[in-house]
Amino acid sequence: MNKRVDLHRSGRNYLPLLLVLGLLFFAACASTHRERMLEEIADAPLAEMESEALEAQFKAERLSDDELKAFESRAIQKLEDFSDYVNLLADSTLDSVFRQQAVRQALLLFVNEETEIRMFTDKEKVGSFLQSFGKEQQTSEGYVIQGIQVQSPLQPAADRTYQGALSFHQQLAAHNEAAVSRQAHILLRKVRKSFGEREEWVWEVLIAGIE
Template sequence: MNSQETIIRHLLLMLLLVLASCATTHREQVQDELASAAAEVQISQELATQFSASQLSSEEIAAFEKRAIQKLEDFSAYLQLLSKQELDTVFRQKIMQQALALFAHDEVSIYTKGKQMNIKTLLEAIASEDGHEYNFEVRNIQFYQRLYASETQDYQGTLSFDQVLPTQSTPERRNIEILVKKKPKQFGKEREWVWEVLLSDME
């Protein structure tokens, strides 16, 4: 992803958060703008994953490492949107689907509040917390382990970050596993297997 695409992506995510904080009297306008911005973010994500070689070059690995950091930041933004009760249930369901798409599968394990649960259960719990906004913020993101080729012919790595919650006086250092694996993508009438970076288990 080039610098221009990165700037566009961040502007779109900022738009998501700003629009979601608008007064509820403008709910329909907010949701239309959010839907449009989310679609643009999805297009950017798809363009960033179109590598189909059998192995990744060092430059491509570096690009996927940057994309992994961006996906973790996206996850934080989606959690905040998902907890906003002024957005209707149907639209928050779409946000949940966008958040789930960041992960390798629905059963990815997340450790939070002293409990172990899968990512789908966590997102459903956040969406159902009436009146409680989930301000999950990530800071100081670094690679604890850089991406490397695994025995399964995928690539694996680990990100480390500070989790900041309003209920915590000090940030908590967390780790999240990163996978880069091939997934089928449809391009018109053709179906190709392309590399995609995905979030996985969080401790």
């Protein structure tokens, strides 16, 4: 693939600029969206703590309908975050340090790096896709993802997990192609996380595949 693809949505609210050094460094960048995404990566530890706040609140064996809806909203946010990371990686001029940090942060949104996704025509593992994407990209084709909504609400599944699905539309706007419907599978499960000196089992929602 020799073309750079930007993945974005209208109305997306990005994190405010937080680091003075980041402002000085990224002032030379042409894209405001790119600047803010790079700053978000630079501030990844804080962002990760904030994103885990919801998961840390729920420790029960089973969740209420309201709690499940909250995790569905969190899953939508994670899919939006993934599209932003893909948009960032589409820039072949991105510094290698920031590129690897973006890849690491994006992988945290998925069950594991072996999770299969279909971004264009063929399925591939998300780890391989993120490592290779954008290294030879040269031009923007205006790749758009929009209309994310819950297609299948989270329901109890095997091994004390919940499964559901999100639907969304994607389009190569520059080619005036018709929007393509996609589906993202989501998995809600308990994981062991450290909070200071203690460890606890908490619920976490992850992307389990895109097709």
